[in-house]
Amino acid sequence: MSDKDKTPPADIEALADAGIAAPAVQGTGGLTARSGLRRVVITGAGTINALGADVASTLNAFREGRSGITQLQFRDVERLSIQIGAQVHDWQPEQYFNRQQILLYDKFTQFTLLAAKQAVEQSGLHFEGALGFRSGVVLGTAGGGLNTWDENYRAVYEEGKNRVHPFVVPKLMNNAAASHVSMEFGLRGPSFTVATACASSNHAMGLAFQMVRSGAAEVMLSGGSEAMLCFGGVKAWEGLRVMSKDACRPFSANRNGMVQGEGAGVFVFEEYEHARARGADILAEVVGFAMSSDAQDIVMPSAQGAERAITGAMQDAGLNRDEIGYINAHGTGTAANDKTECAAVAHAFGHHADRLMISSTKSMHGHLIGGTGAVELLACIMALREGVIAPTIGYEEPDPECALDVVPNVAREARVDAVLSNAFAFGGLNAVIALRRI
């Protein structure tokens, strides 16, 4: 990093205090245009999902191309027409939380806290004193405490009970996880929850990135979680008739729908100089983020909207398209998403689309809806740090409408310097993050 890229933090803070957002960077690119903006790095990561209860086991599954999709196990599952999912089996909250905490934490909060603890532990950060006031947490979730809704609706409607536990509201609210993370670690700065369906985590992480970059915060915990695998959660999705009954096969011509997953991913986003000064192990640099809206249809995606988010993220990062080596796709395994996403990537990258790799790890950890971008960022970090590209498993038949290198079925060794992570939500809300090796 050269001196011209540095700006005294006091100036940034003055800008932030005055309510002035980060300078516009769209379309300019390059470090010069970004001067005045601070660099943001990832210094901690944590997860629990169907592939494992930590980052190491999840990355092992990525390397092995192992699926976490199994027969769902929960009450009334026999009344569902969709009975598979990437479920966290044998979840025993007593291993991690005391009785009072379990009464207060919905499963999506439990998953979040576990992932956040791993991330903070890896970062080595402590938030006592001034740092706590300069740190916050932004998380994504779509369903929030859906298990709590489900259990208590069953109690009052089906079982005819007229009394519910006093913690129902604080358990189910979408900001519960973010609030408990703030309490657990003493994060006293900006904290909130983002709900943009399948793009929630990417929107959350993008905002966290912007806040550290602009100087609004020094450290942000970010990512997301989802725990929608319960009778009501899956039944609602069945209605749309976009779920697969047998497997998630993104980009494969015989794909027949998405498979839901559950879990959480949480990261520590930290200002670069702050991380360097304390000798932190830097996992990757977050270099760009862009959002766009299709403004078109509540469920059908638009290639133009997706493409604008992809090119916007590269512009924000000051990256040329031929610098992108890997894209973690949204890749839901539905007919509509995969062909639209491939069209967007092909158009955004031109000839370079034939040279980059794009894979959907949803084939392994399922679609974590509001938490999915967070778990998928792990594949991006693995690509940058370890030079291993997570595969798209379940790939059986080429689809001419998805004619990209989707890293079929087997992980691949490849050195990549910069990557993107795509998320395109129902409602036409798109969010793409760019990371770079450091």
Add this chain to the structure above:
Amino acid sequence: MTDDIKNRIRAIIAEQAMLEPDQITDDATPQDLGIDSLGLVESIFAIEEEFDISIPFNANEPEKSDFDISSMGSIIAAVERLVAEKG
């Protein structure tokens, strides 16, 4: 019985397409009637509710479904079969 099923399906599709029931001809495709993918899923749900049947339909692979949605005539025939199977 058959006419009754046909008329009830036509009424459902007409409401979805914002047309009159007599405009719902057997050779019309959902696209002809201006019914998009979400409208089709909604129509199938309404038919399931009307006849208390379960229609096997995956929006990702409509052509592979046992439930032929290529035209109104094929939809009506498929519903008649499901109603008959139900007994």
